[in-house]
Amino acid sequence: MGEAAIDGRLMDGRAARLACRMGQVPGTTAGLAPGFVQGNLVILPREDAADFMRFAQANPKPCPIIGVSDVGSPHIPALGADLDIRTDIPGYRVWRDGECIAETGDVAEFWRDDLVSFVIGCSYSFEEALVEDGIEIRHITENKKVPMFRTSIATTPAGRFHGPLVVSMRPLKPADAIRAVQITSRYPAVHGAPVHLGLPSQIGIRDINAPDYGDAVTVRDDELPVFWACGVTPQAALAASKPPFAITHAPGSMLVTDLKNRQYAVI
Amino acid sequence: MGEAAIDGRLMDGRAARLACRMGQVPGTTAGLAPGFVQGNLVILPREDAADFMRFAQANPKPCPIIGVSDVGSPHIPALGADLDIRTDIPGYRVWRDGECIAETGDVAEFWRDDLVSFVIGCSYSFEEALVEDGIEIRHITENKKVPMFRTSIATTPAGRFHGPLVVSMRPLKPADAIRAVQITSRYPAVHGAPVHLGLPSQIGIRDINAPDYGDAVTVRDDELPVFWACGVTPQAALAASKPPFAITHAPGSMLVTDLKNRQYAVI
Numbered sequence: 001m002g003e004a005a006i007d008g009r010l011m012d013g014r015a016a017r018l019a020c021r022m023g024q025v026p027g028t029t030a031g032l033a034p035g036f037v038q039g040n041l042v043i044l045p046r047e048d049a050a051d052f053m054r055f056a057q058a059n060p061k062p063c064p065i066i067g068v069s070d071v072g073s074p075h076i077p078a079l080g081a082d083l084d085i086r087t088d089i090p091g092y093r094v095w096r097d098g099e100c101i102a103e104t105g106d107v108a109e110f111w112r113d114d115l116v117s118f119v120i121g122c123s124y125s126f127e128e129a130l131v132e133d134g135i136e137i138r139h140i141t142e143n144k145k146v147p148m149f150r151t152s153i154a155t156t157p158a159g160r161f162h163g164p165l166v167v168s169m170r171p172l173k174p175a176d177a178i179r180a181v182q183i184t185s186r187y188p189a190v191h192g193a194p195v196h197l198g199l200p201s202q203i204g205i206r207d208i209n210a211p212d213y214g215d216a217v218t219v220r221d222d223e224l225p226v227f228w229a230c231g232v233t234p235q236a237a238l239a240a241s242k243p244p245f246a247i248t249h250a251p252g253s254m255l256v257t258d259l260k261n262r263q264y265a266v267i
Numbered sequence: 268m269g270e271a272a273i274d275g276r277l278m279d280g281r282a283a284r285l286a287c288r289m290g291q292v293p294g295t296t297a298g299l300a301p302g303f304v305q306g307n308l309v310i311l312p313r314e315d316a317a318d319f320m321r322f323a324q325a326n327p328k329p330c331p332i333i334g335v336s337d338v339g340s341p342h343i344p345a346l347g348a349d350l351d352i353r354t355d356i357p358g359y360r361v362w363r364d365g366e367c368i369a370e371t372g373d374v375a376e377f378w379r380d381d382l383v384s385f386v387i388g389c390s391y392s393f394e395e396a397l398v399e400d401g402i403e404i405r406h407i408t409e410n411k412k413v414p415m416f417r418t419s420i421a422t423t424p425a426g427r428f429h430g431p432l433v434v435s436m437r438p439l440k441p442a443d444a445i446r447a448v449q450i451t452s453r454y455p456a457v458h459g460a461p462v463h464l465g466l467p468s469q470i471g472i473r474d475i476n477a478p479d480y481g482d483a484v485t486v487r488d489d490e491l492p493v494f495w496a497c498g499v500t501p502q503a504a505l506a507a508s509k510p511p512f513a514i515t516h517a518p519g520s521m522l523v524t525d526l527k528n529r530q531y532a533v534i
Binding site: 185195 | 441442444445448449452460461462463464465466469489491534
């Protein structure tokens with residue numbers, strides 16, 4: 001099956017995972033398996049996993065945990081019966097002492113029997129709800145990665161883990177920003193309502209056109225930048241906290257699960 | 268009973284109405300009978316009442332009707348068993364051909380047997396929810412009337428009634444603005460979520476320090492102006508549409524009802 005055969009719009013979560021596993025998804029999982037939850041990944045050795053779980057619990061907006069593996073297991077049945085966390089993501093980052101030492105599509109050589117995998121909710125879930133409501137999402141329109149910024153807002157530390165809150169930014173007209181607050185408030189398990197809007201300098205963002213992760217997008221004069229807590233926050237925490245070893249997803253290369261986005265709507 | 272005996276914080280809706288009826292409430296009803304719904308008032312002759320009701324139905328954010336009288340009746344039992352719309356408001360405005368010709372505490376001399384009274388939800392209801400959440404409301408802190416602005420947004424016309432949307436403005440820090448969207452979204456019958464925030468020039472507001480009604484309040488550099496649809500919109504419609512006769516409340520002098528604000532929370 002060649003690349004031309006991949007039509008992510010027709011896939012369910014399992015088909016998308018299988019395509020990733022077979023190396024048929026180059027790079028981003030954006031647009032794959034509409035309606036299915038995608039997640040950010042953090043894998044840590046058992047000795048750091050409890051601290052990380054406390055860190056996530058203390059910072060639920062950027063780090064909403066939607067699945068955790070048993071120690072040493074590459075499976076998370078609650079997210080997909082066949083799921084294998086070692087193979088089902090198109091791109092991984094491998095970290096040593098807070099440095100990203102490799103970006104790879106295959107983590108077999110790095111796998112260890114003491115690893116615990118955390119899957120964290122992702123903004124793709126609420127973006128789907130925004131698009132369904134008729135709101136334009138600029139990075140989708142411009143075919144870019146969402147712009148993300150490290151802020152001056154500190155996360156709540158837990159054990160060895162600490163670091164800045166990372167936010168994603170979507171420019172919206174004021175009335176759409178209000179509607180977006182309403183819509184995303186329905187999805188507390190996938191980052192929920194924005195954390196800030198309109199005044200980026202107040203959260204330590206100096207240049208809205210120079211994101212720390214992802215791509216810059218057009219922000220028009222009649223739009224406000226709206227900021228949501230972002231699942232890349234754990235990667236900023238790895239860089240700040242320097243645990244000996246970790247694996248994460250590469251930004252944009254998410255884990256596609258069998259869960260439905262709509263299951264996360266609270267009302 | 269002298270003015271010193273009036274402690275609005277201890278009143279229920281009926282006691283507040285009786286105090287108004289006895290002339291013991293000078294001017295504003297702000298702060299009277301916490302927890303009880305207050306309303307904006309529009310009284311029109313039967314010949315214009317049907318058009319106005321259609322106007323309100325077409326513009327539910329500024330004109331959410333919470334009670335209507337029978338033709339010629341000064342009573343609205345659904346809002347209070349003893350309620351007398353002719354006496355229970357501290358200040359009225361009398362309108363002829365779109366001009367306010369009198370501001371008075373007593374409309375007995377203007378009463379007619381063909382009048383229909385409309386009571387329209389008021390932002391006091393959602394302000395109470397904001398304050399309970401710990402959000403500072405600037406005009407309350409500064410002991411002023413809320414600043415209100417005629418916007419460049421037209422209401423949907425109905426029959427003879429048309430005119431600009433009037434908005435009230437509260438300056439809020441961005442995180443509080445987001446929280447305020449969530450809280451006020453729960454109160455669709457009392458203006459609901461904001462209609463705009465952050466970019467006042469886009470809705471025709473040239474000077475945030477020069478409101479068209481009410482008082483200017485301090486807007487700090489770290490705050491966004493947040494705008495809600497306002498129950499003074501019907502008064503702008505009277506001025507624009509020039510019906511032969513109407514009575515309204517004077518801004519800030521509301522009708523206190525027996526309903527509870529919390530009854531209007533949808534979730």
